[in-house]
Amino acid sequence: MSLIAASVLPVIILMIFFYSRDKFEKEPPKTLLKAFSGGVLSAFLAVILAVSMSFPLPETSSAGYAAFIQSFWEAAVPEEISKFALLYLFIWRDKNFNEYYDGILYAVFVSLGFACVENFLYLMEHGMSIAMSRALLAVPLHALCGVIMGYYFSLARFTGRKISNLLKAVLLAILAHGVYDFILFFLQPYVELSPAVGLLSTVLVFGFVGLLWKISLGKIRNHVNNSVFRYNKPDELV
Template sequence: MEDVLIWKILASIIGPAIFWIGYFYYKDRRQPEPLVNLLEAFCLGFLAGFVCFQAYGALPWIGLPQGFNLVVSRGQAREIFLYSLGIVGPLEELFKFLPFALFILRRRDVDEPADGVVYASSVAIGFASFENLGYLPLMTGLAFFGRAVASPLTHALFSSIWGYFVARAKVKGQSVLLAALFSLPLAAVFHGLFNVLTVSNYLRIFSAILVLLLWLLIIYLLEKHRQSA
């Protein structure tokens, strides 16, 4: 029985990861990135998820709750809002951004904004896959399926924001630092806001609307780049 559960969880992590990486790979079909590079980005994101998990564990040392679920269990709307926008969004987007900035952005094959989206998405999907290792064993039914499918997508969409703007700055010879200082907080705000919306029975529908709007924005930016290239 335990073996079946393990394989079910692994399939629910690997399957959506392959699907969503394939989706963003297809969106960059004009000049697709080497699949081995995307696998490396995925692994870096998975490792970033582990490091971020350790960072959450260190938060009590500075008097902060260890994780979002703990904050949600207290049921204080103000605390949930502040923790989501002040801790979860910034912390997770930063840990996804670091491997992108340190190991991926310097590559010569990152030569168009779409590459930033594809690589940032692959890192984010790896991050979400590690995250799901902790969540999926505690879930069943529709919640299990929803988490398995939606988490990689939402992480990828948030990270696509800084992936696009930072890669665009690199390609155009502009300040990558300024692009990061603009787009990283923007992604963190969307990420934190999404978390707030998902835990509210009254506002949850708006989390789906937010994801849809971000998805359409990323598609628009990619299509705009493709037509101008």
């Protein structure tokens, strides 16, 4: 499998899965492409933010503090803020954003645009040996953070509680992303020292991603069930 195929295939599979959850009014491909393109652009914005936010850690920093800064301040914060910024810029006023699940779907496509760029760069740097683990963990993580972000993005649009839900969209996505990265960064130095730590790291990471899947599927179910098109065809609402 080529590097490009290994980078793109998990993204395509996840796109198909989340698109298939859109039961009542399918989103137009051009708007989904716009969201995905926003995600690609957000990857470059995230680099700019991460560089501007970086600072040298004191030599006396504990392993936990260093892992926290790496996982939250240097990764989760700039990446999720960048994805949110492009989601808001490209989708908030789009006429096709007209029901609850749309927010999730567009946020997932933004997140997968980001993940596609990141996945390609990681595989180019580290080789195909990490392709499977990224396909099972890192790429889905971005999509699941997109579900969380999109869930509250829709609530901000359709419930009238804009500011509080937009804050939740960003902050909860940062939290989910940061916890995932923290597990990896905190345990990574000890993995080579003990097979038990390696096993613990694997169990925790897969367990956390599994938990995010459970939470995300519940949020998807909630928004699909609240669709304005559940009992009315789109043309009946015009």
